[in-house]
Amino acid sequence: MEFLRPARWEEALAAKAEHPGAVPIAGGTDVMVEINFDQRRPEQLLDLNRVTELHEWETGEEEVALGACVPYTRIIEDLRRELPGLALAAHTVGSPQIRNRGSVGGNLGAASPAGDSHPPLLTAGAEVEAESVRGSRRIPVEDFFTGVKRNALADDELIKRVHIKKASGPQQFSKIGTRNAMVIAVCGFSVALHPESRSVRAAVGSAAPTPFRALAAEDFLGAALEEEGLWDSGGALPPSVTKEFAGLCSAACNPIDDVRGSAAYRRHAVGVMARRTLGWVWDDYRGGAGSGAGRAAGDEGGSRCA
Structure with a gap:
């Protein structure tokens, strides 16, 4: 196995162009597990740790440009206001x-x-900035996942940054696993309120071949909030609205049976997570009078597991 170690971004792109099969590695939290268990044996590893700009981020008026190698710890400590979900x-x-x-x-x-x-x-509402020696492009994250462990990158492309819109309202996330910590998700769920556009986004992980947005649930909830005047009043959500939203999220799933959970359990779990997570994010909206991003990670309330 050949170990490629570029010092600059241009060198990394050149190396990827010359060796399209080279596997990028920075933290190695996924790649090294696969190598150690002999599930993968690439001819080249492309170490990106010396490429400075991949470890940096920029906060603009509307979005955060997050370097591909910025670790989760930095997001928790430095970007929880801009990117609470x-x-x-x-x-x-x-x-x-x-x-x-x-x-x-x-x-x-x-x-x-x-x-x-x-x-x-x-x-x-994120976009993945992919680059090669041929140029760069931004891929909406909805279009990035093409199958189980497959993405839209060309063989000679690398991820440079992820452009993520700053929160304009509350965001929440929940996760179910076989234990409370250090576990791969049986299911994951995120919901974000966008008061300026009076819209809702809800997304599910580990309940279909790719992560996906629950579009029917989003449309239903956005319309219900508008019809009930709740965007303005910040009143309590009717139980019927919460129940329908949860049911639509569950119905959007296309899960499998595996060692972590059955398909039936995943559908049920997503419905439970959708109901609970909607309650949390709406509480945040009501508490902030609809204007802020709600409680961020590390504030009172912290992260939650459904």
């Missing part, structure tokens, strides 16, 4: 050691249906 999801990733090494770019590259960062990226 992603920070909550980052809290649930592995152990502190894994959060210090793992990154959103690596999570996207692995493209696992169970990736913890994927639902909040979908609800926040």
Whole structure:
């Protein structure tokens, strides 16, 4: 196995162009597990740790440009106000050691249906900036996942940044696993309120071949909030609305049976998570009078497991 170690981004792109089969590695939290268990044996590993710009981020007026190698710990500590849903999801990733090494770019590259960062990226409205020696492009995260552990990157492309819209309202995330910590999600769920556009985004992980947005549930809830005048009043959600939203999220799933859970359990769990997570995010909206991003990770309330 050849170990490629570029010092600059341009060198990394050139190496990827010359060796399209080279597997990028930074934290190694997914790749090294597969290598250690002999599930993968690439001819080249492309170490990106010396490429400085991949470990940086920029906060603009409307979005955060997150370097592909920024670790989860930095998101939790430094970006929880701008990206509260992603920070909550980052809290649930592995152990502190894994959060210090793992990154959103690596999570996207692995493209696992169970990736913890994927639902909040979908609800926040993210775009993946991919680049090669041929040029760069931005891929909406909805179009990035093409199958189980497959993504839309060309063979010579690398993820440079993830562009994520800053929260304009409350965001929440929940996760179910076979234990309370250091576990791959049986299911993940994220919901975000966008008061300015009076819209809702809801996304599910580990309940279909790819992470996905529950579009019918989003449309229903957005219309219900408008019809009931709840965007303005901040009143309590009618139980019938919560129940229908949860049912639509559950119905959107296309899960499988595996060692972590059955398809039937996943459908049921997503409905429970949707109901609970909607309650949390609506409480945040009512508490902030609809204007803020609600409680962020690390504030009172912290991350939650359904």
